[in-house]
Amino acid sequence: MSNSAIEIVRTVADLRTRISAWRAAGDRIGLIPTMGSLHEGHFSLVAASRAVTDRTCATLFVNPKQFGPNEDFETYPRDEKTDAAALGARGADLLYIPDRDEIYPDGFATAVTVAGIGDKLEGVFRPGFFTGVATVVAKLLLQAAPDDAFFGEKDFQQLCVVRRLTQDLNIPVEIHGCAIVREADGLALSSRNAYLSAPERAIAPTLQQALISFRDKLQDGVAVGDAAEQAREIVLAAGFAKIDYLSLYDPTTFEEAGDLTPGARILAAAWLGTTRLIDNIPAQI
Numbered sequence: 001m002s003n004s005a006i007e008i009v010r011t012v013a014d015l016r017t018r019i020s021a022w023r024a025a026g027d028r029i030g031l032i033p034t035m036g037s038l039h040e041g042h043f044s045l046v047a048a049s050r051a052v053t054d055r056t057c058a059t060l061f062v063n064p065k066q067f068g069p070n071e072d073f074e075t076y077p078r079d080e081k082t083d084a085a086a087l088g089a090r091g092a093d094l095l096y097i098p099d100r101d102e103i104y105p106d107g108f109a110t111a112v113t114v115a116g117i118g119d120k121l122e123g124v125f126r127p128g129f130f131t132g133v134a135t136v137v138a139k140l141l142l143q144a145a146p147d148d149a150f151f152g153e154k155d156f157q158q159l160c161v162v163r164r165l166t167q168d169l170n171i172p173v174e175i176h177g178c179a180i181v182r183e184a185d186g187l188a189l190s191s192r193n194a195y196l197s198a199p200e201r202a203i204a205p206t207l208q209q210a211l212i213s214f215r216d217k218l219q220d221g222v223a224v225g226d227a228a229e230q231a232r233e234i235v236l237a238a239g240f241a242k243i244d245y246l247s248l249y250d251p252t253t254f255e256e257a258g259d260l261t262p263g264a265r266i267l268a269a270a271w272l273g274t275t276r277l278i279d280n281i282p283a284q285i
């Protein structure tokens, strides 16, 4: 860890000036898009970038377009100073913090929609979410023009949406998916875990336990439908209020998978009180 203060830029022009200077020096550049409220999951992306690039730029923008009308845009935790200090301490080189007008100036009228996978699962339960994500990620990639960009597998469907959009739009960047970072009890790190009450926090790791039990049952030859049903029962019995989805999915279509196709993923979203948690694991170890 270094202790140097990170440089902050707030405009596309300043971002491009820094990135051009690095490029002129022959540096390989990594980008880490974030909405702030950073935790060890984000810092693992910094480490992944530092391992394969010469310069790491993080972005911090709470993107209004990916929040639904009843979601937590206004209350989403924001702490720019703490995030900047933590990124500097982890050796990131630059932090881009655009304001809303820098990303969506007056008259902004373009949206990037990834049809197909973007319409499934999260796309069903959070209408507009993936169009918001795809639009801002496309903008950030075009503004920074990195060689590599890093996303967590916790948002597995988001990672696949980002891969699809960069291929479809010929954006010349290598997308890296980084493993989920978990608490000691298995809860996947998320900025939204801060919303959990103490009793909810105690229940939360059951989601991952149910996914592991699902995987074990599949390995034992239990049919997908039965294994999914048993996993859902575990989650609801633990005290989760509602499950949006929990099953085995094909990683290219995000359709429910009838059997253990290569790369199949167990994905879940469930409500604990008023907090929605998502998690996923590969179906094969």
Ligand code: PAF
Pocket (backbone or CB within 6 Å): 033, 034, 035, 061, 063, 066, 133, 136, 137, 155, 158
């Ligand atoms: O995963 C996130 O934090 C956001 O969806 C992202 C990729 C930064 C886009 O706003």
